[in-house]
Amino acid sequence: MFVFSVVRGVVGLVAAVLVVTAVPVSAPAQAADDDRVTWSVVPADASGPDGRRVVDLELEPGERATERVAVTNHSADEVTFALSANDGYLTERGSFDMRPSAVPPTDGGAWITVPSEVVVGPGETEVVPFEVTSPADAVPGDHPAGVAASVLSGGEMQVESRVGVRVNLRTPGEVVASMDAKLLDTSFTQGRGLLEPGELVVRYAVVNDGAVALRTTSQVRAESTFGGPAAAAPTGETLEVLPGGRREVTVTVRGVWPVGPFGVEAVVSAAMAEGGPDVPVPADVTLADTAWALPLPHLLVLLALTLVAWAVRRALRVRRARLDRLLERARAEGRAEAMAPAG
Structure with missing residues (x-):
């Protein structure tokens, strides 16, 4: 109802x-x-x-x-x-x-x-x-x-x-079960802490362009291009899509570390709806994209540490130069006193 x-x-x-x-x-x-x-x-x-x-x-x-x-x-x-x-x-x-x-x-x-x-x-x-x-x-x-x-x-x-x-x-009659899918966008969200992984959000749309209702699921995986740890989302919820219908799906892949570009793969599968006709199900649709998981907070911290190190090093160099000047002045004064004729 x-x-x-x-x-x-x-x-x-x-x-x-x-x-x-x-x-x-x-x-x-x-x-x-x-x-x-x-x-x-x-x-x-x-x-x-x-x-x-x-x-x-x-x-x-x-x-x-x-x-x-x-x-x-x-x-x-x-x-x-x-x-x-x-x-x-x-x-x-x-x-x-x-x-x-x-x-x-x-x-x-x-x-x-x-x-x-x-x-x-x-x-x-x-x-x-x-x-x-x-x-x-x-x-x-x-x-x-x-x-x-x-x-x-x-x-x-x-x-x-x-x-x-x-x-x-x-x-009843000869029907065709057909499905198509399109990747909409991917986005990365940094974890709360510097030592916590983030989340990769994948959005796609599935379209039933056949004549019978379908039930669709998806598997989404993200793998680091630089060899970092891969992450995968559990099997998404089963969604019904009626003939001529379109559904937008959002899948969150947790445990993604910000180590640069990630290859994203979403495999969308379909099955006949309950009580559906005995016809071949549509083939899986594989969606692929490259998503960037940049370690921006980490880079900012590294930049801040670099600036602090540079400032400390510069301060030490200035202090050392000042000490060198004082020492050189003291030596010059000592030499001048030594060379002065005795009164």
């Missing part, structure tokens, strides 16, 4: 997501109004919630199916919820979301037909059926979508708060 809110003005819906928060299926969503309307939406069968977290459907082109969601009103008053369906996508944080209501669906969301609204009494649950019809020319692969129940709150600038269910739609 996913939750989000958008602002609606007097003349129409503003296509901007204000709140995007993933919540457990059993948790109600909090609306942004004074009446404290709370509700939840979960997959269901004809009798009520059936324990699923998402709706998974595989439909042949032209095939039709009926699914259901259960809308529960956790509030003390009767509420009329607007129902809608739209294409699904993943946010930057990886949470599933739906396109704003003002954006017409062009993919899986356009396959779904839902009633315009449902009235739910206080503390009650209503099961709402919806139809899913796969187009006759449906392209094989995944077509993520969602079904949501929403309420409006506020005055002139209204807030539409929606709670929805993810609907994974798939068309």
Whole structure:
């Protein structure tokens, strides 16, 4: 289940997501109004919630199916919820979301037909059926979508708060799983102390340019060009990337000593998402770059020590020259006294 809110003005819906928060299926969503309307939406069968977290459907082109969601009103008053369906996508944080209501669906969301609204009494649950019809020319692969129940709150600038269910739609057939990745940047951060290693931060973007959802991971390694100790990050978290989707990933390699240039290598791997088709997974993508880990604090300390040593040496030389002059004067005075005639 996913939750989000958008602002609606007097003349129409503003296509901007204000709140995007993933919540457990059993948790109600909090609306942004004074009446404290709370509700939840979960997959269901004809009798009520059936324990699923998402709706998974595989439909042949032209095939039709009926699914259901259960809308529960956790509030003390009767509420009329607007129902809608739209294409699904993943946010930057990886949470599933739906396109704003003002954006017409062009993919899986356009396959779904839902009633315009449902009235739910206080503390009650209503099961709402919806139809899913796969187009006759449906392209094989995944077509993520969602079904949501929403309420409006506020005055002139209204807030539409929606709670929805993810609907994974798939068309069987010959599909291609494909992935690409691009290195964005690398940066080095010195450790807190001179005797502590720093961190190398690697940012890359992974793009799913195939027809099915993928789960990606990465291994990042940094090796000193001058033969210093190498460092590697543990296997990164597994990230889901939907067809046509793009995710930016940040990996931190700890234990990097500032000994000059480092060769950075990031190997991005992909696997099929849970329940995905049995097709070859994309080949690993290797990203390479050279990052500079310069020992700037160490160089500054060395420069300071060098300046101090130079200053001490110069002071000693000045003092020695002064002593030499005094000694030479004393010797000259002694010789002059010795050569003076006796009185």
